Amino acid sequence: MITFKNVSKRYQDGYVALNNIDLTVESGEMVFLTGHSGAGKSTLLKLIAAIERPTSGTITISGQNIAQLKLGAIPYLRRKIGFIFQDHKLLFDRNVFDNVLLPLQISNFDNKTVAGRVRAALDKVGLLKKEKAMPIALSGGERQRLCIARAVVHRPSILIADEPTGNLDIEYAQDIMTMFTSFNQVGVTVLIATHDASLLRDTQHRILSLKQGKLAV
Amino acid sequence: MIRAWLTQHGFVFFLTLKRLISTPVTSLLSIIVMGIALSLPTGIYVLMENLSSISGQTAGSPQMSLFLKLDIKKEDIERIKQRMEEDSQIVSFQFISKEAALHQLRQSSGLTDITTSLVRNPLPDAFIVHTLENTPGNLEKLRAAMQSWPEIEHVQFDSAWIERLDALLKLGRFVVLMLTTLLSVAIIAIMFNTIRLQILTKRDEIEISKLIGATDSFIRRPFLYFGAIQGLAGGATAWLIMTLAIRAMNEELVTLAQLYDFDLQLQHLSPSDSISLLLFSAWLGWLGARISVASHLWQIEPR
Numbered sequence: 401m402i403t404f405k406n407v408s409k410r411y412q413d414g415y416v417a418l419n420n421i422d423l424t425v426e427s428g429e430m431v432f433l434t435g436h437s438g439a440g441k442s443t444l445l446k447l448i449a450a451i452e453r454p455t456s457g458t459i460t461i462s463g464q465n466i467a468q469l470k471l472g473a474i475p476y477l478r479r480k481i482g483f484i485f486q487d488h489k490l491l492f493d494r495n496v497f498d499n500v501l502l503p504l505q506i507s508n509f510d511n512k513t514v515a516g517r518v519r520a521a522l523d524k525v526g527l528l529k530k531e532k533a534m535p536i537a538l539s540g541g542e543r544q545r546l547c548i549a550r551a552v553v554h555r556p557s558i559l560i561a562d563e564p565t566g567n568l569d570i571e572y573a574q575d576i577m578t579m580f581t582s583f584n585q586v587g588v589t590v591l592i593a594t595h596d597a598s599l600l601r602d603t604q605h606r607i608l609s610l611k612q613g614k615l616a617v
Numbered sequence: 618m619i620r621a622w623l624t625q626h627g628f629v630f631f632l633t634l635k636r637l638i639s640t641p642v643t644s645l646l647s648i649i650v651m652g653i654a655l656s657l658p659t660g661i662y663v664l665m666e667n668l669s670s671i672s673g674q675t676a677g678s679p680q681m682s683l684f685l686k687l688d689i690k691k692e693d694i695e696r697i698k699q700r701m702e703e704d705s706q707i708v709s710f711q712f713i714s715k716e717a718a719l720h721q722l723r724q725s726s727g728l729t730d731i732t733t734s735l736v737r738n739p740l741p742d743a744f745i746v747h748t749l750e751n752t753p754g755n756l757e758k759l760r761a762a763m764q765s766w767p768e769i770e771h772v773q774f775d776s777a778w779i780e781r782l783d784a785l786l787k788l789g790r791f792v793v794l795m796l797t798t799l800l801s802v803a804i805i806a807i808m809f810n811t812i813r814l815q816i817l818t819k820r821d822e823i824e825i826s827k828l829i830g831a832t833d834s835f836i837r838r839p840f841l842y843f844g845a846i847q848g849l850a851g852g853a854t855a856w857l858i859m860t861l862a863i864r865a866m867n868e869e870l871v872t873l874a875q876l877y878d879f880d881l882q883l884q885h886l887s888p889s890d891s892i893s894l895l896l897f898s899a900w901l902g903w904l905g906a907r908i909s910v911a912s913h914l915w916q917i918e919p920r
Contacts, residue, residue, distance in 0.1 A: 451828065478830035489825045505628070506831040508621045550829070 401427050402448060402558070402589070407457035407467075409443050409613075417443040419613040421457070425591065427557070430584040432600055433593040435610035441593035442486065444610070445560050448591070449481050450474045461558070479507050482551030482588075484561035488543050490535045496522065496546055497531040503554045521553040525579060541572040548579060558589045565596055573599060626838075633842040637850075647811060648847060651804055652854025655898055658796040659855050659886070660862060665789040666890075667883050668782075681756075681774040683744040683763060693768045694742065700766070701746065706759055710746045718743060741770060801901055804851070808844050808905025815840065816913045823917050833914065840910045841903055848902020852895040860885060 402425040409418040417440045425431050433441050446452040447459055450466055459466040491499055500521055504514045522528045525545035535543060565573035577599055584590045600607055609616045637644045701710050718740040748759055764772045823836055863883045874881045
């Protein structure tokens with residue numbers, strides 16, 4: 401369960417990205433976050449992974465207060481989360497397989513099981529045949545799917561996606577939404593930030609909309 | 618848990634080796650620079666060790682000459698012998714009678730004409746004493762003690778050369794220490810810069826690793842391994858340089874030794890000194906990397 405209580409974020413230049421946010425996301429829930437660019441969607445997601453720290457308020461994830469987490473504890477929080485970044489953040493000096501391997505290397509997984517896990521993750525996003533390819537040779541949609549594979553390979557309990565369908569055609573976008581739904585069906589809490597209204601038209605999931613740093617009800 | 622930890626470290630170790638090999642010229646150049654820098658103090662240290670082992674052979678049981686008074690009697694000599702046997706500082710002694718001394722002089726020095734023309738033996742009875750002490754201060758005390766015995770005319774002991782050698786060795790050790798300190802700082806600076814450049818080129822990888830849950834020690838590890846391995850290789854290079862230098866110098870020394878009729882061969886570092894050199898150079902590399910990582914990693918905080 402993710403809970404925000406009176407959370408505000410003001411950047412050093414004085415810009416207020418989030419203003420007094422209260423919200424709760426149940427574990428196993430799938431939630432959409434919408435709003436114009438600059439409404440504070442990315443900031444809210446980054447606060448959950450402690451990439452940004454709130455100026456005030458408390459954020460709790462399964463009982464742990466993220467706002468006051470010590471620096472040394474942040475890596476272990478991030479290992480519980482799969483984050484799909486808006487700008488992908490892929491490593492272009494290594495192939496598809498090694499990109500997906502990185503989270504497992506970081507969290508000290510046993511060498512014998514890692515290859516199987518990486519291939520399972522690649523299989524889920526349909527990139528199994530491209531495991532030797534370099535990211536530079538992938539299309540936009542494939543890069544997005546690679547990013548998803550990397551986010552789920554260590555089986556996180558929370559999946560966060562920042563504009564996952566940003567520059568994709570509608571069919572690709574639908575594919576990717578189907579993937580998120582299937583992750584949610586196996587119990588993963590999923591948070592998706594998007595400004596793409598077409599994705600939200602016929603969803604049964606909760607939609608939170610942000611306007612100038614405040615939640616619009 | 619431990620196995621996971623070991624595979625993790627093994628993985629980083631081989632990754633680091635791969636990185637070193639992937640840029641062979643750069644790696645080789647910095648290893649050679651480190652090796653040359655380390656071989657300077659090591660070379661002087663090796664010379665010092667050889668010099669002090671030579672002085673140790675001679676000064677190991679220092680020798681004093683006791684000249685007795687000319688009017689000495691047989692029982693006085695016996696009394697001195699007894700006194701020396703009781704003294705724990707004296708390892709051994711040898712009595713040389715005035716007759717034996719004259720005989721030796723005739724044989725050795727080419728002064729046969731003069732010595733045969735002597736009316737009476739001008740030489741005193743003497744003892745050659747080997748002592749346990751070998752520090753200049755204690756030797757001087759012993760000399761003074763024996764000088765005070767009534768039968769003794771003069772105790773001759775040339776401590777000056779030992780003192781000179783001792784002072785020279787002290788100076789040499791100081792030079793080694795000073796060079797080691799200066800060049801260590803240089804090596805740390807080289808490693809600092811090497812790692813700084815590496816961190817810059819791996820900026821993306823570091824940032825992404827942090828974003829997906831890498832601890833600081835995970836991010837630091839490959840750089841520390843890199844520093845330690847390169848330091849170790851630098852130490853090994855210094856050792857090899859010394860091996861070649863000693864071999865070349867020993868060839869020259871053979872000629873010199875034949876001309877002066879003595880046996881002198883330079884010895885390489887002892888096994889324990891060699892291991893110390895390697896460990897120290899690995900530590901220097903590690904330290905340079907550690908300082909560099911500490912001062913650069915915090916700048917890469919993902920936003």
